[in-house]
Amino acid sequence: MTTEPTPAITVVAAIIRGEDGRICLSKRPDNKHQGGRWEFPGGKVEGGERLSDALARELHEELGMEDSLSSPFMTIAHQYPDLHVTLHFRDVTAWRGVPEGREGQQVEWFTLEQLPGLTFPAANQPVVTAITLPPLLAIAPDAFSLEQLLDGIKRLDPLRTGLYLRSWTHHPARDTVLEACAAEGLKVWLRADSPQGVAGGIPEGVFGLHLPGTVLADCDARPDFGGLVSAACHDQQALDKAVSLGLDSALLSPVNPTATHPDQSALGWEKAGQWATGLPLACYMLGGVGPEDISRAREHGAVGVAGIRAFWS
Numbered sequence: 001m002t003t004e005p006t007p008a009i010t011v012v013a014a015i016i017r018g019e020d021g022r023i024c025l026s027k028r029p030d031n032k033h034q035g036g037r038w039e040f041p042g043g044k045v046e047g048g049e050r051l052s053d054a055l056a057r058e059l060h061e062e063l064g065m066e067d068s069l070s071s072p073f074m075t076i077a078h079q080y081p082d083l084h085v086t087l088h089f090r091d092v093t094a095w096r097g098v099p100e101g102r103e104g105q106q107v108e109w110f111t112l113e114q115l116p117g118l119t120f121p122a123a124n125q126p127v128v129t130a131i132t133l134p135p136l137l138a139i140a141p142d143a144f145s146l147e148q149l150l151d152g153i154k155r156l157d158p159l160r161t162g163l164y165l166r167s168w169t170h171h172p173a174r175d176t177v178l179e180a181c182a183a184e185g186l187k188v189w190l191r192a193d194s195p196q197g198v199a200g201g202i203p204e205g206v207f208g209l210h211l212p213g214t215v216l217a218d219c220d221a222r223p224d225f226g227g228l229v230s231a232a233c234h235d236q237q238a239l240d241k242a243v244s245l246g247l248d249s250a251l252l253s254p255v256n257p258t259a260t261h262p263d264q265s266a267l268g269w270e271k272a273g274q275w276a277t278g279l280p281l282a283c284y285m286l287g288g289v290g291p292e293d294i295s296r297a298r299e300h301g302a303v304g305v306a307g308i309r310a311f312w313s
């Protein structure tokens with residue numbers, strides 16, 4: 001049996017963050033596709049339009065915002081029963097005017113904590129998770145002393161950087177490290193030993209559970225953890241598995257050759273970008289990248305960059 005292909009559209013949608021960190025959303029009219037749900041303001045890209053121009057046009061038409069500027073945040077391809085959408089979510093970095101519903105739609109500002117309680121179109125779940133993630137993910141070096149790690153933690157900006165404790169997950173001083181992170185408001189990831197999670201349990205307040213490639217391969221369901229679950233992915237098969245398990249994020253590596261793995265062949269930005277773009281999970285680029293690569297990573301379908309060395313200076 002063959003099924004007719006559904007129509008396909010390309011959409012741009014805005015992540016508008018206020019100075020207080022709240023996010024501006026509008027409610028889709030009941031009579032439209034995905035009606036009655038909260039959306040990131042935006043709409044269909046018209047033929048030949050650049051994504052940034054399309055979003056500026058939509059934000060002007062729908063919210064009266066003038067001269068808005070935007071940069072890539074995340075792209076999600078989603079098949080609805082009746083429609084295929086490619087959604088380009090963009091961070092709106094500047095505008096003039098105060099957003100207000102110009103088409104009679106409800107417009108409201110919500111805190112990040114309020115977002116999970118709202119009803120969005122089905123395609124949006126990954127982006128709602130992704131906007132709670134820090135753009136930078138620092139990995140705790142194996143070779144640090146406890147003093148070096150505690151000192152480094154104080155110097156990380158918790159609004160921009162999260163911390164993956166990796167080999168420190170079972171360090172005797174781990175709970176001291178977790179307390180220091182909590183005091184700074186840093187989001188922390190621990191390393192899973194098995195599909196069951198972390199031996200001895202995951203302490204309260206841990207934000208993320210990260211699955212190394214071997215653990216991902218052993219999983220046949222999403223691990224039972226209330227927080228965010230990510231996985232290490234070195235190939236498309238691993239990414240497909242992470243998506244099929246409904247994981248929230250992936251560390252895609254190695255993007256570039258690294259000093260620690262000079263022989264492992266690197267994916268390169270182009271291939272990493274092709275793999276990351278459109279996936280319903282938040283990718284971090286890892287391997288020979290630093291905080292200065294964040295814009296490049298976003299242009300290649302990732303929401304952030306991760307690494308060891310370059311993130312602790």
Ligand SMILES: Nc1nc2c([nH]c(=O)n2[C@H]2C[C@H](O)[C@@H](COP(=O)(O)OP(=O)(O)OP(=O)(O)O)O2)c(=O)[nH]1
Binds near residue numbers: 043
């Ligand atoms: N703007 C927006 N659209 C979304 C989101 N999530 C999602 O699945 N969509 C879907 C719903 C629609 O099928 C499509 C957006 O099309 P639209 O109807 O808003 O387009 P538009 O603003 O150009 O409206 P119109 O002039 O055609 O009435 O993308 C989202 O967060 N924001």
Ligand SMILES: [Mg+2]
Binds near residue numbers: 041042043044062
């Ligand atoms: Mg619209």
